[in-house]
Amino acid sequence: MYNSKIIGLGKYVPDNIVTNDDLSKIMDTNDEWITERTGIKERRWVKEGDGDTTATMGVKAAKVAIERAGIDKDDIDFIIFATLSPDMYFPGPGVQVQHALDIKTVGALDVRNQCSGFVYAISVADNFIKTGMYKNVLVIGSELHSHGLDKTTRGRGVSVIFGDGAGAAVLTREEDTSKGILSTHLHSQGEHAEELVVKAPGMGTRWVTDIIEDNDKEDESYFPYMNGQFVFKNAVVRFSEVIMEGLMKNNLKKEDIDMLIPHQANLRIAQFIQKKFQLSDDQVFNNIMRYGNTTAASIPIALTEAWEEGKIKEGDNVVLAAFGSGFTWGSVIMKW
Secondary structure: OOEEEEEEEEEEOOOOEEEHHHHHOOOOOOHHHHHHHHOOOEEEOOOOOOOOOHHHHHHHHHHHHHHHHOOOHHHOOEEEEEOOOOOOOOOOHHHHHHHHOOOOOOEEEEEOOHHHHHHHHHHHHHHHHHOOOOOOEEEEEEEOOHHHOOOOHHHHHHHOOEOOEEEEEEEEEEOOOOOEEEEEEEEEOHHHHHHEEOOOOOOOOOOHHHHHHHOOOOOOOOOOEEOHHHHHHHHHHHHHHHHHHHHHHOOOOHHHOOEEEEOOOOHHHHHHHHHHOOOOHHHEOOOHHHHOEOHHHHHHHHHHHHHHOOOOOOOOEEEEEEEEOOOEEEEEEEEO
16 A cells, blocks of 8 residues: 655746736726625736647646656556536547657546535546556646636626646645645535526536527526625535644644645635634645636646645645635645
């Protein structure tokens, strides 16, 4: 039995910066309104025609992570790609990464758990490595939200929140079971599935043929819907629960946390959790102010930046936690 550990991290975000003031020119909103409710000042949105897609951004982040891991691309034994915004309805982007990186014909798995997607993907990779099935697993979280948002006043409650980007991690085998990923914890509550949802196209509601036939410009079923207050209230509870679950599993206390990387859903959620756990600013990493909510990409982007800035050191207790659509939520506890 092994542990797994992260040996390489990488990120990629588009060059195009969209500020709150930029959004105020295309919808009825303003910087003060967005900042007060979300903490977001700007986000990155892909410009049409620049070549960035969910898959290509994932590839760019993966190349950095593989190089930093100090391994060859053909040392990768398995690929896991988390996203809610694939380039194609099917197949998923995992196989696109395998092809683009010219990796031998290893397996590629796609994870559709939205905001908690990267945590779920890390858990899958960790268990593959723990059992000895694979040695090196590439995990990617990537999202291209901007092409699917309602960028009018009607959609402002959701569209101002989301950004584009990708992050990646290479996990490998660790024989010292006191190091690396110590435990992962996953949960779901499907009764609230429609509180944060994109309903169409979907076989159970409205499929492509229905959308084409109706040709209804007022149809909002293929735009994201979010019951913001309900999501917020559930998020702060589940974040707290799943972090404590991980700490207790490993006989750790909240003061043992050296770095908490929360999913970057809303700065107010992260601040609530920070206050509840009595953590200092040096113990929590947030970058939602610059990138918005990049869903499955938010934790790997933040984890990469925290590591690049020297905020994570060998021996640190690092906690990853996420909550999102599904509802699904989870945490990862690791010794760096």
